[in-house]
Amino acid sequence: MDAARVSQSKYAPTTNVHRPDSTLPAAIVNSDAFGLRSAPIPFLGGLPFGVVLGVLVIIMAAYSLVLDFDMIQTGVKRGAPRIYGWSAAFGIMLTVVWLYLEILRLLAILRR
Numbered sequence: 001m002d003a004a005r006v007s008q009s010k011y012a013p014t015t016n017v018h019r020p021d022s023t024l025p026a027a028i029v030n031s032d033a034f035g036l037r038s039a040p041i042p043f044l045g046g047l048p049f050g051v052v053l054g055v056l057v058i059i060m061a062a063y064s065l066v067l068d069f070d071m072i073q074t075g076v077k078r079g080a081p082r083i084y085g086w087s088a089a090f091g092i093m094l095t096v097v098w099l100y101l102e103i104l105r106l107l108a109i110l111r112r
Contacts, residue, residue, distance in 0.1 A: 054106035
């Protein structure tokens with residue numbers, strides 16, 4: 001293979017190439033989410049949409065935490081094998097992290 005064919009190959013290493021398709025998700029996440037966070041809801045006294053959505057997601061995460069504990073309680077009552085304890089603990093950990101991140105997101109929206 002000669003050098004010209006290698007440089008045109010899709011497997012050839014490239015440098016200083018801007019890929020707009022790879023930066024689009026980061027731009028959407030770091031933007032104002034198409035203006036929805038700050039869009040006021042008129043019948044709620046001008047409360048931003050992001051606050052309402054954030055509260056709903058926090059309620060969902062808290063309910064998921066309750067369901068995790070209920071699953072553990074049910075498993076203990078029915079005599080689930082001990083090896084399933086790690087999956088229950090992992091589920092609680094993920095739910096707590098999700099709840100924490102959503103609370104931080106709501107605080108960031110309210111800070112604006």
